[in-house]
Amino acid sequence: MKKWCIWAALLLLTGSAAGAGAQPPGIDVPRLMENAATAGLPAQARRAFDLTVDEAIERALDRNLDIAVERVNPQLQDLTIAESRSAFLPSVSSNFDLGRSMSPSRSQLDGAGRLSRRTVETESGNAGFGLEQALGWNGGRYTLDWTNARTETNNVFFSFNPSFSSNVALSYTQPILRGRSIDPQRRQLLVSQLNRDISDVDLRETIANTLADVRRAYWDLVYARASVDVQRQALELAEQLVRENRIRVEVGTLAPIEVVQARSEAAARRQTLAEAEQQMRTAELALKQLIVSGTDDELWGADINAVDQPLLDQAPIDVDTAIRTALDARTDIERSRRQQDINTVTLRNLANATLPALDLVGSFRLQGQGGTQLISSALGGPALITVPGGYGDALAHIAQLEYPVWNVQLQLSYPLGHSAQKAAHARARLQVQQTRAQIEQIELQIATEVTNAALQIESIRERIDAARVARALAAGPLAPAGRKLEVGPSPNVFVVPAQRDLATARDTELRAILDYQNAVIEFERVQQTSLSRAGISIVGGGLGP
Template identity: 40%
Template sequence: MTQNHWKWILPCAWCLLVMASPASAQKPGVATQPTEDRIQQLIRAAAERVGANVDRALPQSVATSQADAQPSVALSMDDAVRLALERNLDIAVQRLTPQTYDFSLAGIYATYKPTVSSLLSSQGATNPATTSIAGGLAGAGVDVTVDAFNAGIGQNIPKGGGSYAVFINNNRQTTTNTTFLYNPVYNANWSAQYTQPLMRGFKTDSSRQQLLVTKISQDLSEVQLQSTIVNTLSNVRNAYWDYVFAIQSVDVAQRSVDLAEQLVKDNQTRVEVGTMAPIDVVQAQSQAATQRQALVLAQASVRTAELALKRLVVNGTQDPNWNAKLDPTERLDFQAIEVDIAGAVRRALANRTDLAQAKKTLEANDVTLKFLRNQQLPQFDLVGRYGLVGLGGTQLLTTGSGINQNVIGSVPGTYFNSLGSLLRANYPAWSVSLNFSYPLGTNTAEAAVARARIQVNQTDAQIRQIELQVATDVTTAAVTVQSNTQSVQTAQVARELAQRQLEAEQSKFEVGMSTNYFVVQAQRDLATAENNELRAVLAYRKSLVELDRAQQTTLSNLGVTVISTGGLNTTAVGSGRPTVVAGGTGG
């Protein structure tokens, strides 16, 4: 039933009632009071004339039966917080974000893991003998077959930006060249090389820069998770108090209905004894109908507030609490607190997540600036290399020398001969070099450094701006708490005075010193005062929630801890109250 319907129904009902009892109004001595059924009949008749349905405006019994069919779940504020931490979908989504950086970090760390390489090959060739020292007869070819097995390992070093590589190369070579001293010949070569940047790439390089920035980004995502949790829990607290307010508003509306209906009964009794005209009852009945409409609206608000709270504490429509009736165990009460604005600002500057995010962004920009500055330096590397050569195989015994030698026998040999020669370091080799390079003229690194420096300065200015905004937010929230404290106190006084005024009007009305109009007006004033008091307490409670949010003390006040456990697994720890854990390595 809408407000516009009632605007038409009640005047029509009044007119019908007046037309139905003119004689009674003219003869008070023989007046007959219309029954309650008659009143409802007249109201329904008026409703039919405007196309309304009063039965839909009074669904209290139906709503009550439906509510009784729902399972009831007692819910305290702590329970609501715990359910939000466990089941809220916004938190569930944000909780996964820090874990995604584990895979990014794993990819960067992979650049510092050893890399193993190997080669197994076999090749052959027939080369023409074009000179007398080619080892073959004129016009004949020289056959060469080489079988090789090479292996190596290399790794980048995180500290200092250096890298090393170790190789061992083995091959077996057979040939028809008559000048060879070994046939087949086995070669075993071992070498180790270390490259150390001395300028560019020494303090930082692209891999280390990406590693640090990714760690900072992971820390930033955990700060964002904390921000999501703070905002969600603040919304849960506000929704809880909205739900409690809606329920208590129903109580206020029900009391108003009871008062109005009691006045109707009292007036009916006065009509029966002849001390009141029947027409005077209609005003009380109109007030009762208005209060019943307010009750219906209050009951609808309860359902809406309950759904708003459920949306924050369930993980879907399949959640058992979605179809249950939440029964809050706490009531809106008022306890004035003193607010230390200076202390609140200090706590906010230490805890605010938006300020922490800006500082993390500054840290990442500073890392990038240092990397780009390093890229402006010349490439100046120290390279050291050391190697060993081993030789072995079947040694050919010859007479003569040079091109006139003749093979008269052989001494068999194997690969292990070359390996033994290698281990004895018969044929060492080493080298040390300094490699230098630097681009002449303007390079892109200078422009990149200039841009990065501007970003650092910009972020630093943003931090100061956020600090000022934090102080403003906290001060505003604290002033709001103080203002709402005074509002509650004045609303309490107004409610007490309205209660006394109603009692006084009722007493005066009973002895004939007041009228029905003033009693109804006092009832309205009391209902308004009670609602104003409830709204003032609700505003006070919400201002406390906002003060906690502004200081970012919501988690500590609720006993919630956000920690990083490393890796992809999370574990909740803490005492007494719910805890939530942010996954990830956390740097």
Template identity: 35%
Template structure:
């Protein structure tokens, strides 16, 4: 049954992989990068959404009205009931303009019928064009809420690019470190297997010595215990390889691929040890210029500049220049005036048609400005005492000072972190040199103990101890080389993005967050 279950498991696919190929796969298939790549597109939509407040709006409407009223006096215009009918249509266009102005244009038309004797037209055709224009001269002239939102949307779009770059660089660092971890675990397995081979060889030699009577039987038990201990280390090393395979697989492969869990990697690049000189001061200067968290903080300050500029504008008096133009046209069937003498004499009322003006004539009056109505004026308003605009500006200025101090604190943390990673490179470089020397000495020590045991001048215990010391020295050497290469990766990365949990010290305050907008469109600003 066990053999059948093993046969049903899919065969593993061994894939030879260089570190450059691993990085390329990570950039193409890493889910974190794919998620972050959508954010700039989302922010592009945000910019379009902010700009949409400048888009013109077209309105239209139609209505039909029928009305009957009872006459309440002799001058009501009818004997039994007053019947009115109206069909009206309207077409309008309004828009907020990018320089703060706003306009509206409405074209209204109607056809009115009535049996009221005092009406000069029945049916009556009317049309008018109404154009309104408003231009702020102080408040909302240089910047208004729409322009503020557009500018901030562009800054948020720039921030999304910074964040995408950061995710790519962090993924690049994680892939390289996972590759070196896998390379270390494979080398560590080889070291543990070599230790197991030495322990098994010692067990075989001890058994021969017991057979010929040159060694006590108790030494066989000690050799068997050493073999068992080394077997455990081999098992743990194999588990560590599987764990490292999973870590690298999750970073560079597409989980939807059918061979995702069955693909294993065979690193083709051995962890090198190339001594490098570290210019810590140059690394700090590079980080202060290029670190993503500092760039994001400066982006936040730029958004604060926009907010403060807007809030300073809002404390100005509201002075608006207004202009309006109305053109009107009237037509239809024009009736003769009512003959009140004939009514008083009880004669029949006969009204003749004086003129008939069609809808085309009415439109001609409108477009030829036959009856124009112009209005030009200025409106001024200014709140007395402390208002919302002043408190918002005071709050934003304090937040801006706070953000500048936070930026300085963040720069100090960045410099400290870069210096720490530079020290780690130097420390790991010395570790490799020390571990190599220790490994060489442990090899000589084991060789000497084996010769002494063969000459009857030592005991198995000292041989086993020398084997363990050599295994530890070899493990320490490959671990130091792996740590050295990872520290080089970290030093390159920390100059561009935060590295490690809580790195970078967090963001900074955006001036203007939490301010209130007064008026009908009051909103709570959230950053």
């Protein structure tokens, strides 16, 4: 009776093995990936966090530390621009001083007066204000000075005592050749503005590369979870074979060595499952690193449940349009063009520095005098008439333009021989020609990368089709192998290789689908940016005027 029960159990198990092993050729791999994505991890008290691709991208834009670091650089460049512009801001100066001097009188011409008075005493006060500014549009520079003085003394030769004087002077220097169109200060400002544009390009590049990394890491995690599910199913089939072989050994239809072989295969599947779970954890950690703000982020200690599934787009690829898009918008070519603009500005400055320094200098000054006027009959004699006055008289003279002084001059300087400026300009001109060739090289590299990325997509599409056929064919032998168990041959000879081939075919198809997602991501990325911050050589500033 016991023997008949064992045979009945054996028949039931062989029937279930045949049903489980003979998966239909149309196995739904996306459904398998979806089941793996939503499956919980074994017995861990960690909160699961459902996450879509769009949510991962949004988190990266908000929390990725590389992007946060790069966002500071445009602000730093804004400060550099402000620093460069400060060279063209007006500068105000002022001075104020009081003083008193006592000098011994050595002759009557010292103005001490009586012979008994041998000391010339003078009290003075000065106040001045100045304004100076370099103009950013034509290289000119102006200075405006307003000086005031008060002097009170016992010197008898003074006609005003106390005396007030005021002067307003305006001076303007205009370069005619060197320094008129550009100078080192304006070059620095233009370069700072171009570097600000480059920092924006660098930020776009960091964002594009980071988001591509996020998408790749997301699909890596989806693949890793699906791979865990595939290996778990393979382990279940291997353990089921162990149980069946033990029953056959008990009824005497199978040699004990078959159990050992089945257990060996189950152990190998268990090891493969452990490796797949480790790869899944590594993929999850790689994704977290891109989308969390730190270890205190809520997502850091949670299990990420990647809920989106990959889509296979069979639309044709327009390579020519993609190349044009990349040549117009890719960050490396845009950076190179901005760097070429910097080189052009530097070349202009070096060319201007080779010109003679010819400056037109003009000045205009107004003077005013006031105070108590002393009118005497003779030089050094006592004052006969005292005319009251003060500081307002000096200002009135200025307002009425009573004592103008003007001056115009040309200043010329020119170095003889082959100057350092000419050598720097010749070197920069050659470097600019070299950078043009570098830009053409980058354009060719861009076209090559875009074309290669498109070819990768087409190739992987063919791989996916082939992998689907291989997986369907690998599932077929399990049905005949299951039926062979009923007629007596060793099941390990048929079932173990068939199970191994099916697991490999499933994993190969999953790998091809993941490679397709990565190829699409790469195709989109190469139209926006490059992995390295490619650019061209920057011409040195050389010697300025």
